[in-house]
Amino acid sequence: MLQNENNSPVTAPEVLPTMTGTQILVIEDDPRMQKILHRMFRDQGYGVTVCGDGQSGLDSFRASKPAAVILDLMLPNIFGRDVCKVIKAEHPETPVIVVSAISEVADKVLLLELGADDYVTKPFSPRELMARVQAALRRRQKPIATVTFSFGECEIDFAKMSARRADKAVSLTAHEFKLLKYFVEHAERVLSREELLNEVWGYQSYPTTRTVDNHILKLRQKLEPDAAEPRYLQTVYGAGYKFVP
Amino acid sequence: MLQNENNSPVTAPEVLPTMTGTQILVIEDDPRMQKILHRMFRDQGYGVTVCGDGQSGLDSFRASKPAAVILDLMLPNIFGRDVCKVIKAEHPETPVIVVSAISEVADKVLLLELGADDYVTKPFSPRELMARVQAALRRRQKPIATVTFSFGECEIDFAKMSARRADKAVSLTAHEFKLLKYFVEHAERVLSREELLNEVWGYQSYPTTRTVDNHILKLRQKLEPDAAEPRYLQTVYGAGYKFVP
DNA sequence: GATGGAATGACAAACTTCTGACAATTAGGA
DNA sequence: TCCTAATTGTCAGAAGTTTGTCATTCCATC
Numbered sequence: 001m002l003q004n005e006n007n008s009p010v011t012a013p014e015v016l017p018t019m020t021g022t023q024i025l026v027i028e029d030d031p032r033m034q035k036i037l038h039r040m041f042r043d044q045g046y047g048v049t050v051c052g053d054g055q056s057g058l059d060s061f062r063a064s065k066p067a068a069v070i071l072d073l074m075l076p077n078i079f080g081r082d083v084c085k086v087i088k089a090e091h092p093e094t095p096v097i098v099v100s101a102i103s104e105v106a107d108k109v110l111l112l113e114l115g116a117d118d119y120v121t122k123p124f125s126p127r128e129l130m131a132r133v134q135a136a137l138r139r140r141q142k143p144i145a146t147v148t149f150s151f152g153e154c155e156i157d158f159a160k161m162s163a164r165r166a167d168k169a170v171s172l173t174a175h176e177f178k179l180l181k182y183f184v185e186h187a188e189r190v191l192s193r194e195e196l197l198n199e200v201w202g203y204q205s206y207p208t209t210r211t212v213d214n215h216i217l218k219l220r221q222k223l224e225p226d227a228a229e230p231r232y233l234q235t236v237y238g239a240g241y242k243f244v245p
Numbered sequence: 246m247l248q249n250e251n252n253s254p255v256t257a258p259e260v261l262p263t264m265t266g267t268q269i270l271v272i273e274d275d276p277r278m279q280k281i282l283h284r285m286f287r288d289q290g291y292g293v294t295v296c297g298d299g300q301s302g303l304d305s306f307r308a309s310k311p312a313a314v315i316l317d318l319m320l321p322n323i324f325g326r327d328v329c330k331v332i333k334a335e336h337p338e339t340p341v342i343v344v345s346a347i348s349e350v351a352d353k354v355l356l357l358e359l360g361a362d363d364y365v366t367k368p369f370s371p372r373e374l375m376a377r378v379q380a381a382l383r384r385r386q387k388p389i390a391t392v393t394f395s396f397g398e399c400e401i402d403f404a405k406m407s408a409r410r411a412d413k414a415v416s417l418t419a420h421e422f423k424l425l426k427y428f429v430e431h432a433e434r435v436l437s438r439e440e441l442l443n444e445v446w447g448y449q450s451y452p453t454t455r456t457v458d459n460h461i462l463k464l465r466q467k468l469e470p471d472a473a474e475p476r477y478l479q480t481v482y483g484a485g486y487k488f489v490p
Numbered sequence: 491g492a493t494g495g496a497a498t499g500a501c502a503a504a505c506t507t508c509t510g511a512c513a514a515t516t517a518g519g520a
Numbered sequence: 521t522c523c524t525a526a527t528t529g530t531c532a533g534a535a536g537t538t539t540g541t542c543a544t545t546c547c548a549t550c
Binding site for chain 4 (some may be wrong): 455456459461462473480482483
Binding site for chain 2 (some may be wrong): 505506507508512515516517518
């Protein structure tokens, strides 16, 4: 279903069809290692993106905002260490686990100086890498301690990107999830449309504020008991919206 | 008069102290760009200082302590990167957003190494720069999540835009919150209608002074134990009003 | 092309703000 | 103390904004 299954190297970002699950970005140039890592994480239920070089890795990182990055330090084009630095600068919360052949203690220090969260030296056991990634993810999970969040008769699983209302599955789009997540993470606070546009939609696109309203509408229709009388996604007239669980 | 909501007191949950006109320092040598940036931030309600070179920029920075710095990397005299370094060394909390023609990843790394908080590459959309500045400012004030203020039997939460009196929810409009916030921030001081109109209503609109009275009336009705005998929002005959908690 | 999500535009509905009039109050001088 | 002028309180609609909602268009993906 994707080229990692055979042995050809992947250079362009390869996103898996199955978008569910926590996203892991693997930046690795060795085709064999690509394959191993990909299968490993996929089998554990993660979504995996594999990039063959630093540049496409960075691009993919910006595009998909993965939950964690596995980075091989031996990369063409850009040095792995620079990739690490940029990622850490742009998004310090994202755990970066470095895979390398380095064994020198001095170099390990350097590594951690780059901002890497952890490192695994080749050759490594898959289980060790997996354990370290999961540990790193666990450490980072402050904003939403539990991957699932409940309010009223709704239950949201942000990791699985699935939602249920009154025990019936409700399908939300990617944007709707993002928006809902931002609300959950900033519960009770009044959030202006501007802020929502910036934080949820990002800086590249500039939709009208009407867009926000529309998505709120959709969320209400899908999650509120009575969309006409919103209880959780409240309008704050003249200011924005706020989420009250 | 809508999107400057983000820097005006109530709509974006802001920190209590010093809410009047957030100051932005623009260090940019190109006169045309100076004009554009100046107008842009001014229109959004920010106070703007523009400097044409690094040295005066640094001087201004030290003198006025702006809330954020917009820095063009192509500067005469001192290199932009040095300006950035110095600012970050002297005052690490101040967000520095770099504007440059750089697009190379390697250079971006360098940029972030300098301590810049974000960067925008030319040509950029004004909205993107604005969005990034606002995002940077927002990030800086996160620690103070809820800002509540109490007086008498009233409790105000400016972040949630909610108010209670004697444990009963009271609904205030956006303007009423803004006004109340300004009073809270300048407690005990006599505030003239002129000042209130300028600071709370902004420079775009020019309502009559009767408007202020009306809003005071509303606030009194909603928050005072006896609106006819105001205790907290006092009238100072011939001068204005003052808030006494 | 067909599909589904996202964005936009338009219009009505909901809500807030403003205005102007008049009443009530205050200050200060006769 | 009384009177006058100025200032402030209060109210009810008018005027203006903001939001809900739907239909339509756009866009990318299949």
